[in-house]
Amino acid sequence: MMKILNKILFWLNCARVYSLPITVLNWFVIFVYTLKHNSNVILGILALAGISLVHMATNLIDDYFDYKILIKDENFLNSAQNCKCLYLKNKQATVDELKYAIITFLALAGIIGSVLFFLSGYYVAVLALAGLGIAISYQKFSICGIGELAVFLAYGPLLYEGTYYVMTGKFSIYVLILSIACVLVTITVLYVHMLMDYDGDECSHKKTLCRFMKTKEVALNFLLVFYLGGFAGMTFFAVLTKNYFYLLTFLTVPMICELYKTLKNFNEDKTNLPDVKFWHYPLDNWEKIRTSPDAPFYFRFFYSRNILTWFLLLTCLATMCD
Numbered sequence: 001m002m003k004i005l006n007k008i009l010f011w012l013n014c015a016r017v018y019s020l021p022i023t024v025l026n027w028f029v030i031f032v033y034t035l036k037h038n039s040n041v042i043l044g045i046l047a048l049a050g051i052s053l054v055h056m057a058t059n060l061i062d063d064y065f066d067y068k069i070l071i072k073d074e075n076f077l078n079s080a081q082n083c084k085c086l087y088l089k090n091k092q093a094t095v096d097e098l099k100y101a102i103i104t105f106l107a108l109a110g111i112i113g114s115v116l117f118f119l120s121g122y123y124v125a126v127l128a129l130a131g132l133g134i135a136i137s138y139q140k141f142s143i144c145g146i147g148e149l150a151v152f153l154a155y156g157p158l159l160y161e162g163t164y165y166v167m168t169g170k171f172s173i174y175v176l177i178l179s180i181a182c183v184l185v186t187i188t189v190l191y192v193h194m195l196m197d198y199d200g201d202e203c204s205h206k207k208t209l210c211r212f213m214k215t216k217e218v219a220l221n222f223l224l225v226f227y228l229g230g231f232a233g234m235t236f237f238a239v240l241t242k243n244y245f246y247l248l249t250f251l252t253v254p255m256i257c258e259l260y261k262t263l264k265n266f267n268e269d270k271t272n273l274p275d276v277k278f279w280h281y282p283l284d285n286w287e288k289i290r291t292s293p294d295a296p297f298y299f300r301f302f303y304s305r306n307i308l309t310w311f312l313l314l315t316c317l318a319t320m321c322d
Contacts, residue, residue, distance in 0.1 A: 011101045014063070014087050015056035018284050022189060022305060023055045023155075024048065025312040029182055030160045030175065031167075032316045039167035043120055047166045050112035051131075051159060057105035058135040063088065064098055065139035106132070120166040127162040134158075145207040147194070148187050156183030177240065178315075181233030185311050188226045192259075192304040195219055196266060196297050216267045220260070227256055230311070238318075245318035252314070255279070255307045262300055272296055282306065 027048045034044065067088045087093050093101075113128040134141075134154045141150040160179030161171050194210045198219065213219035231250065238246035265272045273296045276283065283302045289295050 010087075010092070011060075011104075012056070014060065014093065014098075014101070015105065016059045017056065019059065019305075020052055020055065021309060022186060023052055023159075025309055026155055026159055026182060026186060027051060027163060029312050029315050029319070030163045030178070032319045033175070033178065034164050034167045036319075036322070037164075037168050037172075041167070043116060044163055044167040046112055046116055047163050050109045050116070050128075051162075053105050053109035053112070054131055054135050057102055057109065058138050060098060060102045060105065061135060062139055064095065064102065067095065067098075106135070116166050121169060123165055124162075127158060127165070131158055131162075145209050145212050148190060148209050151187050151190050152183050155186045156180055174237075174241070177233065177237050181230055181237055182312060182315060184226050184233060185230035185308055188223060188230075189301070189304050189308055191223055191226060192263065193301055195223065195263060196270075196300060198267075220263055220267060223260070223263070234315070241322070243318060243322045245321040246315065248314040248318055249311050252307050252310050255303075255310070259300065259303055259307060262303070266296060266300060270296060273299060280306070 027044075031044050031048075035041070088095065088098065109132075110128075113124065117124040117128070131154060134150050138147065138150050141147045156179040157176060160175050160182070164175045165171055191209065194208045195216070198208075198210050198216050209222075210216075210219040213222055234246050234249050238244050262272075262274050265274070271293075273290075276286070276290075276299070280299070280303055283289070283299065289298050
């Protein structure tokens with residue numbers, strides 16, 4: 001029994017379960033909003049389970065294709081972040097085992113999707129197939145430099161409208177606008193990750209939105225476009241709903257400015273690790289990570305995630321104050 005549990009925990013870690021707060025918080029935003037609209041709470045929670053499984057499957061699929069690229073040339077492995085596909089590089093798991101793990105995650109998500117199909121309506125099938133298509137083809141989106149588009153669709157309209165639909169049986173233009181505002185900030189976490197992996201992606205000829213910017217400096221500045229879009233969308237939503245508590249999300253601006261500065265330092269020196277202050281937390285497993293070569297990378301990744309966390313929590317708070 002313990003062996004099975006350890007295996008489950010191993011694959012959850014490989015699937016980057018630590019990134020699930022991004023999914024859960026986006027779901028929570030629309031869940032809280034939908035509670036005000038005669039909704040089914042149980043179906044909403046089931047939707048979260050299915051979404052989370054697809055999210056983790058997508059991470060594993062990304063690893064599968066990334067590893068196939070990395071092993072083609074030792075230079076690819078050396079230029080990538082040390083943590084990229086680590087469990088495959090150090091032989092903790094084989095590629096075949098990775099395939100079985102991907103199938104398992106998707107199969108469990110499929111079971112949940114089937115239940116929601118019978119309980120909520122046939123549009124669930126359309127939404128589920130769209131989500132599955134993005135999960136399977138995410139790597140293709142990514143290597144073509146439009147991975148952010150896949151995230152926009154998955155974490156925006158699909159997640160928000162999908163959750164709203166299974167809980168209420170209908171769609172909403174208000175939900176669509178809210179989803180766009182939140183997903184533009186959500187994309188920043190992926191974008192920060194790709195920005196820090198710029199050199200490795202350049203060496204492996206992987207096309208990303210960051211690399212389309214030609215230089216790391218221009219790519220860093222483009223990060224602000226997503227944040228500005230998110231704030232513009234949230235301002236529009238506040239005016240539309242006449243709930244100006246949504247403007248509380250602007251409290252994250254000082255943190256964004258600090259993140260920008262730390263990323264600029266990272267572009268110049270990958271070993272640069274800022275002094276960690278209390279507002280930077282939580283930093284997952286930091287006592288162990290801070291002495292590793294990956295600490296500068298993880299610090300910025302976790303901090304970008306924490307900024308998103310505050311943005312989404314403030315959005316939830318605003319909804320509750322309506």
